[in-house]
Amino acid sequence: MSFDYDLFVIGGGSGGVRAARVAAAGGAKVGLAEESRYGGTCVIRGCVPKKFMVYASEYPSMVEDGRAYGWDLSENGFSWDTFSGKLNAELDRLEGIYRKLLANSGVESFDQRGKLADAHTVELADGTTKTAKHILVATGGWPVIPEFPGSDLAITSNEIFHLEKLPENILIVGGGYIASEFAGIMNGLGVKTTQFYRGTQILRGFDEEARNAVASGMLENGVDLQLETNVVSMVQEGDKIRVTDTKGNDTLFDKVMYATGRAPNSKNLGLEELGIAVGSKGEIKVDQYSQTSVPSVYAVGDVTDRVNLTPVAIREGMAFVETVFNGNPTSPDHDLIPTAIFTQPEMGTVGLGEEEAAKQEAIEVYATSFKPMQQAFAGRADKVLMKLVVSKATRKVLGCHIVAPGAGEMIQLAGIAVKMGATKEDFDRTVAVHPTMSEELVTMKTPVRET
CATH class of the missing domain: 3.50.50.60 (FAD/NAD(P)-binding domain)
Structure with a gap:
């Protein structure tokens, strides 16, 4: 049987776009349907605009610190109009890049909603249908408000x-x-x-x-x-x-x-009609290779509700292409994923928390809390936390947790060591970079507690 496409992707977010591009670059004929804006939650209504807002919100404390360091700085207030105008222009630019990447890869895009008509057919909002040997659902998630008066x-x-x-x-x-x-x-x-x-x-x-x-x-x-x-x-x-x-x-x-809370964006996609298994929250159930209960249909990203992070959706999309188009069955690795939480103060974390680790085995906890020199000099009371959770039996670092300015940047690099199975002694053997906050990760010699 001949199909219009080797692959048709429903959803133009990070996971869907990456899978479409990589498959097309490998010679597959690929189509993609997106009913909203390209780039998905992360680029349009998630991590990217949020991070710009984080940056904007941090400037008052920077100005305050600058004065403490001897700079004659004035603060004339924040203009939401100026910021939001620039933000929207930047999001438009990024969406344009996503569209261009798809076009340059040879992916045919359709700016409308797609849903499953059968195991090899996608029906678009205008009533036209597209057939494909493989279909990938990458429709992401959506915020949910509980029902109550008002x-x-x-x-x-x-x-x-x-x-x-x-x-x-x-x-x-x-x-x-x-x-x-x-x-x-x-x-x-x-x-x-x-x-x-x-x-x-x-x-x-x-x-x-x-x-x-x-x-x-x-x-x-x-x-x-x-x-x-x-x-x-x-x-x-x-x-x-x-x-x-x-x-x-x-x-x-x-x-x-x-x-x-957020829910998988899986309603009215034709899943139930095809007999595709869906969980209680609407998540599409998939196996280790992102395959649904209908063999020609796969799903990646937040719609599967596995690990709802943009880089994970991208990895899942890459693993899907490797499995289906390159003949190399690849399961996305969801273990030991470093994560940054851009709270203020910022947090970076990888591996097990102390409580979780203690339930599994005997552990040692190394932790220190202190005022970072930059903020302490400025008279701010901010405190930093550096913490390692270590297995007593293997000496492996089971978890690393940082609450500090730039914690997200630090945890990316600490994550490599933890993913490689570094021991506490590996950390100890590493010479400290001084003066930095992160040097504390390699200078803590005595556990603060054991379980």
Whole structure:
């Protein structure tokens, strides 16, 4: 049987675009459908614009530090209009690059929604159909707002980038990295920021000492972090939103942003009709090679709800091409993935947290907390945490956790060592780079505790 394409990809985000490009570069005939903007969550409404907002929000403390270092600096306030205009122009530029990369690779793009009609057919929104030997679903995820009285008044991370003006005050609901990052961003931009989280501490699932350090830093920076607190109801009151919380308080906010979870973007894709297995959250179930229960259909990225990170989706897309088009079955490696959380203070982490590691085996914990010299000189109270979790039996470093300026940059390199199976003695043998914060990772000689 002949097909229109060797591969048809549904979704123009990081995973789908990479798979399409690499397959096409190898000689495959490839089509791709994207109903929104190319670049997906990361480029258009996620990590890229968020990181620009992080940068923007950090300048007030830089100006303050500059004065302490003897610079005569004035601060005339932040212009949301100037920033958002530049941000949108940059996102347009990046989307253009994605489109150009696809075109230059020979991928035929369709600017419309695609869904599965059968095991080898994609139906586009205009009713036309495209057949393909293989179909890759890479439709990503989408923020979800729970239903409660007034929930329609909330915005999500999708809309936060497109505000007409900065609010004077904002409530951010959630305790994950998206909520915590935006609490730092809005606070840094001068918005009075409140964060509600129903749990006992933000950043659940990460090392407890590290998440405590982040939360303490956020409170010190001025975020009104309210734990074990949730929203009961919201009502519009003039141009404000009146929020009633679980502690019985009524508070007026200009904006309320929910970041309490994301769901795989798998609705109305024709999955159920084809008998493709889907999990309780809507995630497409796949095997170790990203293959669904229908052999010609594969899925990568957040729609599979494995590890929802952009570089992971790209790796999954590459592994898919290696498996299907290069005849080299390759399973994406989801073990020991370094991660940066761009909270303020920033956090970088790889491997097991102390609590998780202690459940598995006997461990030693090496940790130190101190004021970094740059901020200490400026009179700021910021504290840095450097932490290694070490196996007693093998001496391998099971986890590395950093809360510090530039933690994301540091954890990328520490991640290489941990991924290679470096021992505590390997770290000890490495000469310190002085004076730096990260030298503490190789100078901690005595465990602070053992389990």
